[in-house]
Amino acid sequence: MGHKTPLYELHESMGGKLVDFGGWDMPLHYGSQLEEHNIVRQDAGMFDVSHMTIVDVSGQEARKYLQYLVANDVARLEVQGKALYTAMLNEQGGIIDDLIIYLMTEKGCSNEWYRLVVNCATREKDLAWMADRAIGFDVTLNEQPELAMVAVQGPKARAKVAALLGGSREQTINQLSVFQGFESEGWFIARTGYTGEDGLEIMVPEDEVAQFWSALAEAGVAPCGLGARDTLRLEAGMNLYGSDMTDSVTPLESGIAWSVAFEPADRQFVGRDVLDQQKANGGYDKLVGLVLETRGVLRGHQRVIVDGVGEGEITSGTFSPTLGFSVALARVPAGTGAAAKVEMRGKEIDVRVVRPPFVRNGKKVFE
Amino acid sequence: MSNVPGELKYVSSHEWIRVEGDGTVTIGVTDHAQEALGDVVFVELPDMDADVSAGDDAGVVESVKAASDIYAPVSGVVIAVNEDLEDAPEMVNSDPYGDGWFFKLKLTDESELDDLLSADEYSAACEEE
Numbered sequence: 001m002g003h004k005t006p007l008y009e010l011h012e013s014m015g016g017k018l019v020d021f022g023g024w025d026m027p028l029h030y031g032s033q034l035e036e037h038n039i040v041r042q043d044a045g046m047f048d049v050s051h052m053t054i055v056d057v058s059g060q061e062a063r064k065y066l067q068y069l070v071a072n073d074v075a076r077l078e079v080q081g082k083a084l085y086t087a088m089l090n091e092q093g094g095i096i097d098d099l100i101i102y103l104m105t106e107k108g109c110s111n112e113w114y115r116l117v118v119n120c121a122t123r124e125k126d127l128a129w130m131a132d133r134a135i136g137f138d139v140t141l142n143e144q145p146e147l148a149m150v151a152v153q154g155p156k157a158r159a160k161v162a163a164l165l166g167g168s169r170e171q172t173i174n175q176l177s178v179f180q181g182f183e184s185e186g187w188f189i190a191r192t193g194y195t196g197e198d199g200l201e202i203m204v205p206e207d208e209v210a211q212f213w214s215a216l217a218e219a220g221v222a223p224c225g226l227g228a229r230d231t232l233r234l235e236a237g238m239n240l241y242g243s244d245m246t247d248s249v250t251p252l253e254s255g256i257a258w259s260v261a262f263e264p265a266d267r268q269f270v271g272r273d274v275l276d277q278q279k280a281n282g283g284y285d286k287l288v289g290l291v292l293e294t295r296g297v298l299r300g301h302q303r304v305i306v307d308g309v310g311e312g313e314i315t316s317g318t319f320s321p322t323l324g325f326s327v328a329l330a331r332v333p334a335g336t337g338a339a340a341k342v343e344m345r346g347k348e349i350d351v352r353v354v355r356p357p358f359v360r361n362g363k364k365v366f367e
Numbered sequence: 368m369s370n371v372p373g374e375l376k377y378v379s380s381h382e383w384i385r386v387e388g389d390g391t392v393t394i395g396v397t398d399h400a401q402e403a404l405g406d407v408v409f410v411e412l413p414d415m416d417a418d419v420s421a422g423d424d425a426g427v428v429e430s431v432k433a434a435s436d437i438y439a440p441v442s443g444v445v446i447a448v449n450e451d452l453e454d455a456p457e458m459v460n461s462d463p464y465g466d467g468w469f470f471k472l473k474l475t476d477e478s479e480l481d482d483l484l485s486a487d488e489y490s491a492a493c494e495e496e
Contacts, residue, residue: 319408
């Protein structure tokens with residue numbers, strides 16, 4: 001028996017097929033993963049993401065600490081509520097976890113603080129690492145286990161949630177720009193997600209979340225499980241920690257070099273020396289998209305063969321419900337061009353190499 | 368609990384067999400199997416007129432989750448394949464014992480039918496898994 005979120009009983013009563021995920025009993029689907037996927041692309045679906053770990057960082061040196069802890073630069077957050085995607089690296093430049101950081105106050109105010117959302121499977125190592133790195137900084141780390149979290153995603157997600165909540169929370173939702181979150185009457189409402197669609201991630205005290213989930217269901221928001229969450233994020237070209245990146249690969253090798261702030265050059269963050277060296281030397285592996293437009297499904301760990309260049313491996317693969325064929329992320333040698341082969345069930349199958357994402361806002365986006 | 372129709376025969380690899388009474392059989396995958404697979408997205412069927420022996424690979428079913436081989440539960444010659452599954456593989460999920468059938472065989476050795484499981488025996492085998 002794993003940990004249970006405050007929505008566990010509702011998942012059971014709504015027909016969720018519960019599976020273990022990083023030590024938590026979570027819904028895989030409520031009947032059809034494909035239907036849940038399509039609802040998020042076309043309308044609105046909701047995910048219980050209460051298993052994710054929320055950590056608030058405050059204190060005089062909160063900013064200075066985060067500038068050291070993560071590869072992106074929180075000084076880039078100019079406006080209250082704005083969010084930053086980044087990775088936390090070890091001394092070898094390997095990725096300990098990926099995370100979102102929200103600036104919770106006005107920039108530069110005397111009580112400036114930040115909210116971090118990290119993965120659930122990595123919770124313990126993340127918290128230990130963060131605490132160790134905090135030594136010598138005037139900073140306080142507060143985990144928020146009493147907060148549940150619901151992601152409502154899809155083109156109609158914001159409108160449906162705003163209409164349901166009304167009042168000042170509705171106003172908050174209407175004010176949010178993309179990748180921004182605000183506190184509203186004890187809730188934290190952010191316009192972020194992991195699906196490639198518009199939508200919200202909402203942090204709610206755990207004793208209020210069941211009522212909110214039920215009200216969303218009544219308002220026509222479909223419950224969706226981890227299965228759809230995985231196909232949606234993969235179509236959107238978003239990495240999954242533990243599959244597409246681990247602590248033995250760097251952001252440059254994981255398609256998220258854009259989330260590393262090399263400027264200013266004198267900001268010393270953990271792992272920086274390795275990344276600087278890697279960037280200067282070049283020739284490192286890269287994370288690319290693969291597309292198989294005929295039958296068959298690309299799967300994680302399948303071997304990728306690039307003629308005359310070398311070999312790589314699929315880090316995650318799936319059937320893309322939106323496109324009707326299979327897509328994958330794969331780590332391949334630097335010299336990989338537009339074509340590769342994948343070994344599937346004993347045969348070498350031709351695939352195209354593309355730049356992710358595959359789908360954004362319901363539409364195919366790769367060339 | 369999954370549906371296991373009493374009039375069909377089964378094998379422990381989760382195929383069902385309907386004995387048509389004219390020396391032919393129709394084959395598909397069970398409700399239990401489709402539920403474990405999740406949403407089916409591709410089905411690869413055997414070639415028409417192919418000669419298959421009991422236990423041979425006779426196709427592949429790919430779901431969002433995984434790829435699984437389909438085995439010929441008895442020996443025979445392929446006399447029909449369900450081409451509708453090409454465009455509508457989801458029928459394997461929605462109607463595993465009806466529109467979701469896979470292929471038909473003309474039996475080469477009718478005595479092999481005696482080795483198949485009854486509905487009760489198959490249900491018991493599923494519970495042991």
